[in-house]
Each structure stands twice: as C-alpha cells, then as structure tokens.
C-alpha cells in the first residue's frame with residue numbers, strides 16, 4: 001500500500017478545524033492542518049455557544065481557561081415593535097444538565113486562540129499557517145492536496161488518507177467532491193455592528209429578536225462589555241452605504257447614546273440556509289460551514305460544526321487505528337445531517353417570524369402569538385438518528401453530573417470518561433459477566449467503566465446503566481454486558497481492511513490496530529472491572 005504524508009489533512013483552521021485537530025491529536029492521529037491566513041481571524045462572527053459545546057472544550061482541556069472569557073446567557077426573547085414578548089427561550093440560572101450553564105456568550109478570536117494553543121500541545125498535529133490549499137484530488141489510498149506556502153511562494157503536494165474540509169462556506173473541499181447541496185431558500189443580507197461599552201449602560205441581559213416590521217433587529221449582550229446589534233437590510237438598501245458611520249449611528253440611536261459605546265466593526269453578511277447532501281465522498285469529508293450554513297438566530301452555526309468535529313474525530317480514530325473499516329465514516333453524515341437539518345429548519349422558521357416586513361402581516365402575527373402563546377420546543381436538539389447506537393435508548397446526549405469525592409473537589413463525569421467509550425453505572429450496579437474474548441476486546445478498545453457515587457443520579461433513561469460514546473452521545477441504556485456486546489456488534493458491521501502506513505509519522509500513541517472480531521468464541525464468564533471515583 002502506498003504510504004501517505006499524514007492520516008488526516010484538515011483544510012481550514014477556524015473553530016471547527018481547530019476542534020477537529022485537537023480531538024484527533026488527543027487520539028494520536030497524524031494530522032496536518034492547512035490555513036491560508038497567518039493568525040486567528042480578528043473579527044468575531046459567532047457570539048454564543050451552548051453547554052454541550054463547553055463539554056467539547058472541556059475534553060480539549062480549555063474549559064478552565066475559557067471561564068474568565070465567557071458569560072452565561074439568560075435566554076432569548078422574540079418581542080414585537082412595542083416590546084411585547086412573542087416567544088421566549090429562557091435558560092435556567094446556574095449549572096444545567098451538561099455540568100455547565102446551558103449557554104455562554106464569548107468573543108470568537110479569544111476562543112480560537114485558546115483552541116489553537118490546545119492544539120499546539122499535541123505532538124501528532126502540525127498546523128501550517130499561511131498555506132493555501134489550491135486543489136484537492138482523490139488518489140488511492142486517499143487524496144492529494146496542492147498546497148501553496150504564501151510566504152515563500154513554494155508549492156508542494158501533500159498526501160493524506162482522509163481530507164476534511166473545515167474550510168468554511170466557500171469550501172474548496174466541498175467543490176472538489178460529489179457532495180451536492182440542499183438550499184433551504186434563505187438568502188438575506190444583515191448588517192452586524194459590534195460595539196464595546198465605555199461605561200455601564202442599562203441594556204437587556206437577554207438576546208432580543210426585535211420583530212419590528214420597520215427594521216427587524218437582533219440585540220446580543222456579548223461577554224466582557226461587548227454588545228452586538230444586527231440590523232436586517234431592507235429591500236433596496238445599499239450594503240456599502242449602510243456600513244458608513246452615519247448610518248450605523250442612526251440605527252443605534254434608539255438603543256444607546258453614542259457616547260456610551262465604541263463601534264469596533266460593522267459588516268454585512270448574507271445569511272443562508274444550505275446543507276450538504278452527502279458529507280463524505282471517498283477520502284473527502286466536510287464539516288462545519290463547509291457542510292452547512294444557517295441564519296444565526298439560534299446561535300448554532302459554529303456549535304453545529306463543533307458537534308460535527310466531535311462526531312467525526314472518534315470515527316476517524318477507529319478507522320485509522322485499524323479497528324473499523326471506512327464504512328464507519330458513512331455514519332458521520334447519517335447521524336449529523338438530520339440533526340443539523342432540524343436546527344437549520346428551526347433557525348429558518350424563527351427568521352420567518354423575525355423578518356416580516358409587511359405591517360399588516362406583522363400585526364396579525366403579533367395578535368396570534370400574543371393571544372395563543374406558543375411554548376418554544378423543549379429542546380431544539382433532536383437525538384441522533386440513525387447510527388452507532390441502539391434504539392430506542394441511545395442517540396441522546398449524556399448528562400454530565402459533578403461526582404462528589406470523599407476528600408477532594410467534585411469531578412465532572414466526562415473527566416473520567418476521557419476520550420474513550422465508557423460504561424456509566426448507577427451506584428451498586430451488579431456488573432454481569434463478559435465472555436473473556438469480549439472482555440479482552442473492551443480492554444483493548446480502551447473502554448472505561450465509571451460507577452456513580454451513592455446519591456448521584458445521571459438523569460437519563462430511568463437511571464439505568466448507559467454506554468457513552470467519546471462524543472458524549474449515549475450508545476444505549478440497559479444491561480452492561482448486553483451494551484458492550486451490542487457495541488462490539490455495531491462496530492463489527494464496519495470490518496477493517498489492512499491499515500495504510502503513514503510516511504515518517506511522528507510518535508502518536510495510536511492504539512494497536514485490532515480488527516473487530518466477526519465470530520464469537522465460546523463464552524466463558526469474566527467480570528469487568530470498575531474504575532473507582534476517587
């Protein structure tokens with residue numbers, strides 16, 4: 001087999017590429033990242049991420065560093081021009097089911113800097129800044145990339161088993177393969193204005209979607225004194241003219257006196273709703289904005305991309321570690337596409353409420369929503385379907401309790417699960433017996449077992465034992481031996497072929513390749529061992 005320069009080449013070092021690089025690096029996968037710019041993009045786009053995403057940052061080891069940089073968010077209200085509440089997404093105070101507040105406001109350049117410094121620690125990842133990928137072509141056993149070093153002007157070819165396009169909305173990788181795209185018919189320019197408050201100002205602490213037909217507007221209380229307003233451009237308005245200081249000041253006037261804030265930037269974005277039809281074409285995959293774009297009314301574009309990275313990383317790890325065949329990678333799009341689609345559709349529907357310009361229609365909308373209030377969906381996050389989990393108990397995200405310890409601070413569940421699959425057991429669960437070959441498989445696989453301390457509840461599926469995937473989604477709930485058996489069988493549906501060597505790979509700590517057995521030897525019972533919470 002022809003060796004490749006690296007296992008995974010990631011095109012694009014935005015938040016999604018950096019997250020994927022970090023997660024792959026933790027698995028020891030030989031990864032190269034190519035990014036055309038030379039430093040973190042200095043302007044923020046995303047302003048919000050949710051508690052689930054903080055868990056990915058926790059896995060990457062940056063949750064603590066982010067703490068002073070983020071602020072919990074209280075929720076989002078849709079209000080009409082008179083300030084009456086049409087729809088409320090309220091978030092509870094304090095820690096939620098993810099072990100963190102349910103939502104955070106943040107400043108994107110600071111987050112990206114933290115992500116990159118986490119990646120810098122990982123031996124198996126090389127990030128090449130100032131390197132533009134000019135072309136991507138599939139060639140056995142993977143793909144080749146033409147890379148231009150923008151500093152020296154030198155071009156070279158890099159080969160990889162897999163190429164992941166985390167290269168944003170105009171993705172070259174997506175255009176280089178057969179991915180297709182589904183346009184959900186949303187195309188609207190908005191002016192985004194970021195400001196810093198010069199002194200404390202009495203502004204709402206919630207995200208406000210102001211459904212004023214005269215000018216639909218979004219207000220976002222970002223972290224650390226930053227405030228954002230987004231103004232829908234009306235038909236016929238000139239995007240360039242609207243970015244001029246006089247126009248911006250005119251728009252801000254009704255919300256905040258000029259002297260109280262400094263305008264740090266203004267930019268017009270066209271909000272789209274597009275989803276790739278396929279997420280893998282042979283050795284090419286897409287993630288983040290390269291795979292989907294949505295209007296930002298739910299603050300979920302980057303979050304969805306980070307979920308893509310979390311879903312894809314462990315699957316690439318299993319395939320490249322020789323444990324599974326590459327058909328496992330088809331479960332990536334199968335699981336992620338319906339999840340993203342549900343979020344994009346909700347964002348488009350909310351955009352429809354917000355962007356009503358006809359005053360009569362807006363008045364009718366207000367009457368309807370005020371007279372018969374619609375509760376927002378309990379969770380806009382659908383479970384995954386279908387993929388590597390057992391139904392009906394699998395596919396949801398595992399809650400993350402803090403686990404008390406006798407002589408130490410509480411520890412968060414994910415810190416015990418690490419980057420592995422883990423069985424999470426209610427206190428005192430009797431572990432059944434695994435046949436020795438399966439016991440050995442689970443050990444080789446790096447599976448962990450965590451027993452919750454007495455009195456700690458997980459809050460999932462009637463407190464049954466659960467098997468949790470490395471991306472924190474639940475594989476299934478029920479009898480532990482049956483769960484490990486089902487996991488083995490689910491992965492064995494993707495049998496491994498021979499691994500392809502990597503040229504000059506750095507020491508990676510990649511697990512010893514072991515193909516998933518397809519036939520089971522005669523069972524002889526043996527007990528699995530639990531890891532104590534200490």
Ligand SMILES: Cc1cc2nc3c(=O)[nH]c(=O)nc-3n(C[C@H](O)[C@H](O)[C@H](O)COP(=O)(O)OP(=O)(O)OC[C@H]3O[C@@H](n4cnc5c(N)ncnc54)[C@H](O)[C@@H]3O)c2cc1C
Pocket residue numbers: 011012013014015016017034035036037041045046047048049131132133134166167168169171172192269287288289290296298299300301302303304305
């Ligand atoms: C106004 C606005 C508000 C938003 N608010 C939110 C929010 O609150 N919450 C949220 O979750 N999301 C939000 N989003 C969406 C979020 O910003 C994006 O989804 C996210 O930044 C996408 O990340 P990415 O890594 O996929 O792509 P990008 O951030 O676009 O990164 C792609 C990278 O690839 C590089 N690249 C591209 N082509 C090449 C090439 N050929 N060679 C080398 N490098 C290349 C680019 O230079 C870039 O650095 C918002 C978006 C907008 C516009």
